[in-house]
Amino acid sequence: MTDAVSQFGAFVLEQVGQLGRMLMLFGEILRTTFTRRPRWAETIEQTYQIGWKSQLVVLVTGAFIGMVFSAETGVQFHKVKMDTAVGPVVSIAMLRELAPMLTALMVAGRVGASIAAELGTMKVTEQLDAMRSMGTSPVNFLAVPRFVAMLVALPLLTAESMFFGIFSGYMVAVHMLGIDRAYFLENMVQFTNAKDVIVGLIKSVFFAVFIALVSCYKGFNASEGAEGVGRATTEAVVVSSLTVLVANFFIAVLFNAVLPP
Amino acid sequence: MIKVENLQKSFNGAAVLRGVELEVKDGETLVVIGGSGSGKSVLLKHLCGLLKPDAGKVVVEDTDIVPLSEDELAPIRRTFGVLFQGGALFDSMTVFDNVAFPLREQHKFSEPEVEERVTRELQVVDLAKAADKKPAELSGGMRKRAGLARACVAQPKYILYDEPTTGLDPIRADRINRLILRLRDELHVTGVAVTHDMISAYKIADRIAMLHEGRIYTVGTPQEIQSNPDPVVRKFVTGVSDRSQEVALGEANVH
Numbered sequence: 001m002t003d004a005v006s007q008f009g010a011f012v013l014e015q016v017g018q019l020g021r022m023l024m025l026f027g028e029i030l031r032t033t034f035t036r037r038p039r040w041a042e043t044i045e046q047t048y049q050i051g052w053k054s055q056l057v058v059l060v061t062g063a064f065i066g067m068v069f070s071a072e073t074g075v076q077f078h079k080v081k082m083d084t085a086v087g088p089v090v091s092i093a094m095l096r097e098l099a100p101m102l103t104a105l106m107v108a109g110r111v112g113a114s115i116a117a118e119l120g121t122m123k124v125t126e127q128l129d130a131m132r133s134m135g136t137s138p139v140n141f142l143a144v145p146r147f148v149a150m151l152v153a154l155p156l157l158t159a160e161s162m163f164f165g166i167f168s169g170y171m172v173a174v175h176m177l178g179i180d181r182a183y184f185l186e187n188m189v190q191f192t193n194a195k196d197v198i199v200g201l202i203k204s205v206f207f208a209v210f211i212a213l214v215s216c217y218k219g220f221n222a223s224e225g226a227e228g229v230g231r232a233t234t235e236a237v238v239v240s241s242l243t244v245l246v247a248n249f250f251i252a253v254l255f256n257a258v259l260p261p
Numbered sequence: 262m263i264k265v266e267n268l269q270k271s272f273n274g275a276a277v278l279r280g281v282e283l284e285v286k287d288g289e290t291l292v293v294i295g296g297s298g299s300g301k302s303v304l305l306k307h308l309c310g311l312l313k314p315d316a317g318k319v320v321v322e323d324t325d326i327v328p329l330s331e332d333e334l335a336p337i338r339r340t341f342g343v344l345f346q347g348g349a350l351f352d353s354m355t356v357f358d359n360v361a362f363p364l365r366e367q368h369k370f371s372e373p374e375v376e377e378r379v380t381r382e383l384q385v386v387d388l389a390k391a392a393d394k395k396p397a398e399l400s401g402g403m404r405k406r407a408g409l410a411r412a413c414v415a416q417p418k419y420i421l422y423d424e425p426t427t428g429l430d431p432i433r434a435d436r437i438n439r440l441i442l443r444l445r446d447e448l449h450v451t452g453v454a455v456t457h458d459m460i461s462a463y464k465i466a467d468r469i470a471m472l473h474e475g476r477i478y479t480v481g482t483p484q485e486i487q488s489n490p491d492p493v494v495r496k497f498v499t500g501v502s503d504r505s506q507e508v509a510l511g512e513a514n515v516h
Binding site for chain 2 (some may be wrong): 028037121122125126129131132133134135136211
């Protein structure tokens with residue numbers, strides 16, 4: 001019993017310590033972003049890697065979520081003769097919840113893993129030490145471009161996901177379920193407004209910070225060997241995905257109070 | 262000049278350095294020898310502030326670098342070139358860009374100057390034809406030579422060599438040894454090398470320091486180390502694992 005308590009205590013202390021170190025890295029990234037010479041070439045390259053190369057997975061996810069959401073709600077709403085409500089339900093769900101969260105989860109899986117694996121490999125092969133030995137800060141050279149690229153790319157990917165989710169939901173509702181196009185669009189426009197888009201995009205900014213920070217932290221702190229890099233990669237995906245899911249709830253509650261639908 | 266005073270470092274409770282005292286004089290090449298896991302690379306990383314000790318001082322040019330922040334260390338680190346054990350080349354860059362990295366980071370050189378210096382360094386280490394290759398396409402020895410070119414290209418005052426000849430064939434190892442000597446003789450670079458390779462150590466060292474059980478066990482010229490009768494030193498420099506084997510080897514040679 002005492003052992004279990006002390007193990008739990010050690011676990012909690014370790015988690016608190018990690019959180020503290022992660023916040024210190026966040027502070028260092030912010031300080032470096034505004035005080036050092038911008039690294040445009042690396043930032044553009046990372047924006048391409050994170051944004052452009054994630055498009056397929058994000059668009060397919062957004063489109064099929066919109067389609068399935070439309071199909072499921074269409075069938076259920078048909079039972080209570082509310083078929084035309086499918087439009088606003090799909091659009092609000094995509095804008096406020098599904099597009100930001102699922103895009104973030106897909107990016108956490110694809111890009112978060114890649115960042116942690118790349119930085120972790122650089123750590124265990126002494127490339128980070130080599131960089132420091134030449135007077136170059138790995139935070140400035142590696143973390144800041146990835147952080148900025150994520151802040152640019154994730155909201156854009158989220159916006160794309162929103163559009164394709166709603167569009168594919170519309171296609172299913174109108175062409176598969178036979179819902180009248182005019183009613184679908186009229187109701188969607190009536191019940192959806194700019195606040196829903198803004199809330200979704202602001203969420204994506206928060207998620208970008210979480211994914212970039214967690215992935216960079218796990219990569220920079222990978223332990224020795226291939227096993228250490230593997231563990232860092234897994235932890236980056238798990239921790240950033242869980243952070244996105246948990247934070248999504250609290251941000252949603254906050255925005256429902258500040259910017260109600 | 263680099264001066265190390267009472268340097269102590271532990272990892273997870275295991276003491277690696279237990280009070281190292283060492284002085285590297287300007288213009289000399291000091292070779293640190295010692296068994297595997299004796300802390301040679303750990304000592305080397307302390308010299309340019311890549312590791313922080315638990316206690317002790319590392320004085321570079323009258324400045325104790327131990328309490329300095331990463332930002333404060335940056336200009337001091339630019340006076341160093343470091344050759345890492347596996348080369349530590351950046352995977353995402355070509356050999357050319359790797360060697361150009363320290364020059365570009367200093368923002369003092371135009372791109373034609375960078376190109377000229379990098380090309381010259383790559384010719385010196387016999388890698389001119391590999392300039393456009395990525396590190397993954399190189400052999401271990403080529404990576405090490407590219408790492409050496411990167412360490413030298415900015416003409417630093419100090420160069421730290423971590424196992425400079427390990428993994429190289431004897432001819433290339435000799436070429437690296439001669440390059441290290443040339444850096445010392447022509448450019449007056451102060452060098453610290455850690456190595457297991459006694460042939461290389463005898464060839465490049467002005468002085469050899471032996472690290473044993475976390476402390477500097479002995480320091481001397483290559484001749485002094487070769488003729489040192491201390492059994493710990495003898496065992497290491499002759500490469501014989503225990504005394505009985507050394508005796509047996511001697512008897513076999515007699516017969």
